[in-house]
Amino acid sequence: MNQAQIKAKIISNKRFKDNYWHLEFESGLIAMHALPGQFVNIKVNSSIDPLLRRPISIHGTKGPKVKLFYEVIGKGTQILSSRKPGELLDVIGPLGNGFDLQATSDKRQATILVAGGMGVAPLVFLAESIKLKKPLVLIGAKTKKQILCLQEFKALGCAVKIATDDGSAGFKGRVTELLGQVLRQAQGARQLAIYACGPGAMLKAVSRMACENNIDSQLSLEEHMACGIGACLGCVVSTKSGYKRVCKDGPVFSGKELTW
Amino acid sequence: MNQAQIKAKIISNKRFKDNYWHLEFESGLIAMHALPGQFVNIKVNSSIDPLLRRPISIHGTKGPKVKLFYEVIGKGTQILSSRKPGELLDVIGPLGNGFDLQATSDKRQATILVAGGMGVAPLVFLAESIKLKKPLVLIGAKTKKQILCLQEFKALGCAVKIATDDGSAGFKGRVTELLGQVLRQAQGARQLAIYACGPGAMLKAVSRMACENNIDSQLSLEEHMACGIGACLGCVVSTKSGYKRVCKDGPVFSGKELTW
Amino acid sequence: MKPDLSVRIGKLDLKNPVMVASGTFGYAEEFGDFIDLKKLGAIVTKTITIKPRLGNLPPRTCETPSGMLNSIGLENPGIDKFIKEKMPFLKKLGIPVIVSIASVDDPGEFTILVKQLDRIKEVSAIELNISCPNLHKERLISQDAKDTFALVSAVRKLTEKCLITKLSPNVTSASEIALAAERAGSDAVALINTLGGMSIDVDKRTPKIGSWSGGLSGPAIRPVAVKMVWEAYNKIKIPIIGSGGIIDIQSALEFFIAGATAISVGTANFINPRASLEIISGLKEYMADNNIHNLNNLIGSLKACES
Amino acid sequence: MKPDLSVRIGKLDLKNPVMVASGTFGYAEEFGDFIDLKKLGAIVTKTITIKPRLGNLPPRTCETPSGMLNSIGLENPGIDKFIKEKMPFLKKLGIPVIVSIASVDDPGEFTILVKQLDRIKEVSAIELNISCPNLHKERLISQDAKDTFALVSAVRKLTEKCLITKLSPNVTSASEIALAAERAGSDAVALINTLGGMSIDVDKRTPKIGSWSGGLSGPAIRPVAVKMVWEAYNKIKIPIIGSGGIIDIQSALEFFIAGATAISVGTANFINPRASLEIISGLKEYMADNNIHNLNNLIGSLKACES
Ligand SMILES: Cc1cc2nc3c(=O)[nH]c(=O)nc-3n(C[C@H](O)[C@H](O)[C@H](O)COP(=O)(O)OP(=O)(O)OC[C@H]3O[C@@H](n4cnc5c(N)ncnc54)[C@H](O)[C@@H]3O)c2cc1C
Ligand SMILES: Cc1cc2nc3c(=O)[nH]c(=O)nc-3n(C[C@H](O)[C@H](O)[C@H](O)COP(=O)(O)OP(=O)(O)OC[C@H]3O[C@@H](n4cnc5c(N)ncnc54)[C@H](O)[C@@H]3O)c2cc1C
Numbered sequence A, B: 001m002n003q004a005q006i007k008a009k010i011i012s013n014k015r016f017k018d019n020y021w022h023l024e025f026e027s028g029l030i031a032m033h034a035l036p037g038q039f040v041n042i043k044v045n046s047s048i049d050p051l052l053r054r055p056i057s058i059h060g061t062k063g064p065k066v067k068l069f070y071e072v073i074g075k076g077t078q079i080l081s082s083r084k085p086g087e088l089l090d091v092i093g094p095l096g097n098g099f100d101l102q103a104t105s106d107k108r109q110a111t112i113l114v115a116g117g118m119g120v121a122p123l124v125f126l127a128e129s130i131k132l133k134k135p136l137v138l139i140g141a142k143t144k145k146q147i148l149c150l151q152e153f154k155a156l157g158c159a160v161k162i163a164t165d166d167g168s169a170g171f172k173g174r175v176t177e178l179l180g181q182v183l184r185q186a187q188g189a190r191q192l193a194i195y196a197c198g199p200g201a202m203l204k205a206v207s208r209m210a211c212e213n214n215i216d217s218q219l220s221l222e223e224h225m226a227c228g229i230g231a232c233l234g235c236v237v238s239t240k241s242g243y244k245r246v247c248k249d250g251p252v253f254s255g256k257e258l259t260w
Numbered sequence C, D: 001m002k003p004d005l006s007v008r009i010g011k012l013d014l015k016n017p018v019m020v021a022s023g024t025f026g027y028a029e030e031f032g033d034f035i036d037l038k039k040l041g042a043i044v045t046k047t048i049t050i051k052p053r054l055g056n057l058p059p060r061t062c063e064t065p066s067g068m069l070n071s072i073g074l075e076n077p078g079i080d081k082f083i084k085e086k087m088p089f090l091k092k093l094g095i096p097v098i099v100s101i102a103s104v105d106d107p108g109e110f111t112i113l114v115k116q117l118d119r120i121k122e123v124s125a126i127e128l129n130i131s132c133p134n135l136h137k138e139r140l141i142s143q144d145a146k147d148t149f150a151l152v153s154a155v156r157k158l159t160e161k162c163l164i165t166k167l168s169p170n171v172t173s174a175s176e177i178a179l180a181a182e183r184a185g186s187d188a189v190a191l192i193n194t195l196g197g198m199s200i201d202v203d204k205r206t207p208k209i210g211s212w213s214g215g216l217s218g219p220a221i222r223p224v225a226v227k228m229v230w231e232a233y234n235k236i237k238i239p240i241i242g243s244g245g246i247i248d249i250q251s252a253l254e255f256f257i258a259g260a261t262a263i264s265v266g267t268a269n270f271i272n273p274r275a276s277l278e279i280i281s282g283l284k285e286y287m288a289d290n291n292i293h294n295l296n297n298l299i300g301s302l303k304a305c306e307s
């Protein structure tokens, strides 16, 4: 494997809007090996509060730069947002398995990305690497203000549809309902492949719909992580072949495998 | 009592030299009531690492400003030195009893201040309040670089003598040996009063010498503090009348009282 | 409508369930400058013994990761001086005063102390501290179910006042000891006292505490305390007063949800003298937000994770 | 002159006293990318049982003040698969491999496991995990001196290999249990396993751990561990392997000074995979600076505070 623990220089760490932040750090090694769907595990400060690392998806790379996109939701991300350019960040990565691109290698196939909330983070990186396929991207959020990365996806030439719970933008309802609509329209048209990242409930719905329509789905999961490198067996999810580690065997799993 | 818990605005926090820092915060209430020898107890950050407050002597006041002079020796003072002007500092004070100025009220009397290392911090504030007495100040340190507040004392019109362990400035030897010299010279001249702050060993020596020459000595002590307000009974020192709390019954004690 | 924070501990009615823990609040005077003492649910005094005690050799406290060690050794003026010099101030406050007591050499000392306190109207309850790690005994009373049962039974005969038995976490099963206290007639148990601990200065190669070891308190021990409260809640019927690392409303709620009828704030008083009052207002807010009208509906409301 | 870090645990010689703790280092493979595994004093494997175990319901870990809770529930592939799939990599490392084992339903399972491991040359020692809080038993073997004595005696008859008995802090006196293990022929004791703990999500009003409670580890428990090591050191003669919140050289030194012959690094591996190696180099430095030529002169060197 090519994972490493690195003291990486922070290049920039800026608020994008509200509680959403963009961070760039420099690590040629991580940037070189990073695959869409992989993550890094960050020690946000050198104190024992917080004690554990914080896992954040790789949002993209540019030369030796690694890009992260994160939401401040608690103590750890709060402290991360206070870190300054030039400072060294203790990062372990790239971790986990990326999305399986085989699933969408077939030319005749159409690719749909489904993002809920911060789920956009790894999917932008994915869209970049398969942009020739011009994937269709469905973005869901509670309200218009929380629709993220719309521009990024469009800039990559993706078709984008939006769903908001309150209808303040695009389709009114859950992004999974929007997906249902899309699937009905695509009825039997071409083969499809779905890649999704977002809240657990959303991922469950996506995988269920995918299975029903026997479409191959790839889901990026989140679980509480102590080690992030497969050692503690803490971050498991239940699959057809027993518990698997989200950090090491995932975070991306095929909808078919999962039994939640 | 006039002590309070205050979120005080940091006005300045600058490195003076090496690991020595000056911090000024604004609190009319603390500034108004502060007496030389009293201290404040500071929560250096809002985290639980470090958990406890850090006691720091009041170095002086100017209108509503309270001045501190501190050395970065560990985690808490390290974090304190990273706090920025404009931020709010959680401070409790003024705490403890100041120096007893009665001891030097008598006109015929000469006053000697003995400072070891950071012990200068509260003594500058004391010198200011009794500057009309033109006290003699003895400053001790390992080496010349560590002689602190020399200018402050001189600016207050104090006569200053210096002792360094390595002789790099002033008298070569401990400040207590220098004090011995001074006492021998002052032999029987006028009545004397000694005020001292510094390492435990130095204070013990000073009080012993004072007692031998039956001079009234006032010593400012340090003990590990959990509460700083007299509630936990953690910071005790042994005196003729049993254990006393350094934070509440001190930090200033008369050499006669102490039995260490 | 305003949430009802009142709870009942044996015969003792509290207008709110937030107390301050023994030994961390002095005799209340020390906090008069910082908070309105009258707002507290109750005050538990520093533990009192028959004779005055000097306490242990300093240094008596040190900081540890998210916690602290203390080895005060029950320094106190003794019962007579306490009644003469400390009770008057406490009486004036007009809130429940819980007097914590301990024996030093012989459990019999408890009977003498209880008889004396039983006569004082303003003593609302008596807390039996049979769990202080800082007398450095081979075994504490609360480390043995039989000893606990015997002590509590003996004391129970002597007073009608609310009796609280304070237990140690340094046992194989705290809930078994709690059960012994209940059977012996205790009106409530206080869980937990400090965990035995030790910290070393690696340069000097000496303990950081003058009496070698001390009691660990603060957020570090919270998970241990919450578990013991939950286990006791499932084993006994009498109220539990929870403590151990409570510093804010979030941490206080963990104890109520785990089954504590009341809580006591300890180490947090040193860090933030207002902690106890902030918890009281935070509790009102939480109950309002979650429309819980009566605190009793929150107590022990823990349910399994949905997965 | 170079300080001598080698220590002896029963028949087992270690080139240095720094091991990695069971369950926090997987089967070593997981750390191959981060450190030179050959530098470790020894590796203790995740605890192995006879049959494969799925382990407990997720979520299995959560963060607590200066610590974490875990309830993995001894997920492992079972002894046969362990020997077939995990031992080959461990054998190649050429450093002592200590295999941790546990029974699930019946202590008799230990005899089966020990017989199987006794045949494997590269198994340098066997650690008896009789202190795992995550099987949620009424009582652990290590919570009873008689049970501990019986189990260790039975196993002792079956192997000449170095036997380490790992003990729980959730007891009234850990040193009494350590004494029982010594009398039964254990070559060493490992102190401490995790402390039982629980943490609650106050919004959901559910435990943060799927199986309700778990084991507390990390810096938070260090003072508890150091005290237990010191007390055991004064009661038993066999070596003690110290663990509990060791994250750096300072915290490691506390354990040696308190009487540990070796230490094991646990939770710290998650936070800083290099922690164990940094402790080894830090130890060399400290010994040089304090001219301690032989580690045995540091072990148990704690002396009283001068006051
Ligand atoms: C593989 C993976 C990739 C992720 N990628 C991103 C990303 O690109 N951008 C982003 O904003 N967030 C991402 N997350 C979620 C992110 O890890 C959490 O938001 C973060 O750990 C919260 O820490 P905190 O201290 O601010 O919050 P707190 O709530 O204070 O954290 C408390 C504890 O819960 C854990 N925790 C909280 N939320 C989560 C979560 N959703 N998943 C796992 N552990 C959690 C924390 O790590 C910490 O141990 C990812 C999570 C995983 C597992
Ligand atoms: C009444 C009083 C007045 C003081 N005035 C000053 C001052 O004006 N300027 C200054 O630089 N320092 C002063 N000190 C010392 C100062 O409190 C410590 O240097 C500081 O607490 C160190 O904290 P730390 O986290 O940086 O060091 P650490 O060593 O990491 O602290 C560890 C623990 O030890 C305690 N501690 C460490 N040193 C001391 C000490 N000397 N006295 C008491 N507790 C200590 C800390 O509070 C903390 O709880 C004073 C101490 C007292 C008791």
Ligand SMILES: Cc1cc2nc3c(=O)[nH]c(=O)nc-3n(C[C@H](O)[C@H](O)[C@H](O)COP(=O)(O)O)c2cc1C
Residues within 6 Å of the ligand: B226, B232, B234, C021, C022, C023, C024, C046, C047, C070, C072, C074, C100, C129, C132, C166, C192, C193, C194, C216, C217, C218, C219, C221, C243, C244, C245, C246, C264, C265, C266, C267, C268
């Ligand atoms: C400095 C200090 C002194 C204490 N003194 C006593 C005491 O005299 N009697 C007692 O029953 N508990 C005493 N305790 C224990 C506390 O009452 C409380 O049970 C324990 O600290 C756990 O709560 P906490 O983590 O909130 O502090 C003391 C605790 C501390 C920190």
Ligand SMILES: Cc1cc2nc3c(=O)[nH]c(=O)nc-3n(C[C@H](O)[C@H](O)[C@H](O)COP(=O)(O)O)c2cc1C
Residues within 6 Å of the ligand: A226, A232, A234, D021, D022, D023, D024, D046, D047, D070, D072, D074, D100, D129, D132, D166, D192, D193, D194, D216, D217, D218, D219, D221, D243, D244, D245, D246, D264, D265, D266, D267, D268
């Ligand atoms: C995630 C995790 C899993 C653990 N699994 C085991 C185990 O399988 N067997 C065992 O004996 N101890 C196990 N432990 C306990 C550790 O070996 C160690 O004794 C304990 O964590 C205290 O040390 P620490 O504070 O350095 O982590 C585990 C600890 C953690 C955190």
Ligand code: FES
Residues within 6 Å of the ligand: A224, A225, A226, A227, A228, A229, A230, A231, A232, A233, A234, A235, A236, A245, A246, A247, A248
């Ligand atoms: S977080 Fe440790 S195995 Fe995944």
Ligand code: FES
Residues within 6 Å of the ligand: B224, B225, B226, B227, B228, B229, B230, B231, B232, B233, B234, B235, B236, B245, B246, B247, B248
């Ligand atoms: S620090 Fe608590 S009494 Fe002095």
